[in-house]
């Protein structure tokens with residue numbers, strides 16, 4: 509069965525991801541780098557991305573929940589993995605059996621980890637998450653001493669080992685982040701007083717890892733930077749030396765010449781101001797194209813950039829190409845690396861009133877992910893058997 513005609517596809521450049529890891533490691537310089545591959549690696553494909561980042565020098569993987577961690581294990585990933593967001597009634601046994609570190613945010617979760625470890629006759633590896641100002645999860649400061657004492661007791665009983673302490677920043681302002689760093693440092697000292705000896709301390713995600721050296725500690729948790737996107741409004745991927753890894757593209761499914769005044773798509777949000785050509789693109793909001801960008805985003809077809817006109821529908825949208833001749837089958841790029849002349853994911857985010865994280869992460873299941881390898885200088889050990897379309901045309905094809 510060959511469905512890979514480029515009808516709609518997200519091309520993921522694993523070489524770009526490997527280069528981003530190398531660049532970030534050099535820039536940040538911490539002893540450890542956790543690659544955050546939650547949510548299907550921000551839409552890029554958890555397994556191929558995990559293999560790539562590990563080969564490129566990341567030594568930890570981070571995911572939100574245990575299910576995501578177990579999927580990585582099932583895919584043959586044996587690197588250290590941390591999962592930090594849990595169902596209230598989670599069964600930690602499978603994670604402990606498979607050597608997944610548990611991010612623990614409460615005494616309740618600590619007991620769940622210890623109970624599961626006791627039942628298995630194993631030691632759970634946990635990392636305590638401290639609340640330092642984000643007010644999502646994490647052990648609340650008034651409970652730190654009690655939770656550290658409980659953890660130390662479980663350690664003495666051989667039920668668990670506290671491998672790390674971590675927290676997460678709000679990025680609200682430099683002074684808010686400085687407060688959080690101060691609180692985190694107090695927590696680290698208090699944990700030592702309680703007899704805990706975690707080998708890892710970590711606080712920074714991409715933004716703080718790049719701009720706030722004081723937040724780096726022994727490890728940083730890098731998500732968006734792996735994928736070559738900037739977490740900042742005032743610096744682009746290019747400014748940061750990162751290469752966007754995902755190109756979302758499709759092929760023109762129909763062309764139409766319309767007369768001035770013709771309405772286009774549902775509700776006739778747009779009417780042709782003059783006689784002109786339209787191209788139909790087979791991606792819609794089911795594929796993650798934000799409906800809010802109706803009339804507000806642009807795509808690349810051939811050598812030109814053209815506006816989306818009218819409502820974006822579930823499966824398709826229309827582009828006005830004016831007097832340009834486009835043909836059925838021509839390639840349409842929604843976003844990719846702007847250095848190649850195509851719109852960026854950030855440009856789509858601005859059009860949709862959201863952030864580039866959401867643009868890539870929301871790409872739907874109907875869009876196949878097709879992988880490009882790290883080419884000649886492929887780090888050994890990368891298994892590219894997930895590659896689906898070795899003979900599909902390149903970005904210019």
Ligand SMILES: *Cc1c(COP(=O)(O)O)cnc(C)c1O
Pocket residue numbers: 544546592676712713714715729730731732733739
């Ligand atoms: C998602 C996430 C990250 C990664 O953040 P980026 O801004 O994508 O680098 C790091 N830490 C935690 C706890 C997260 O939930």
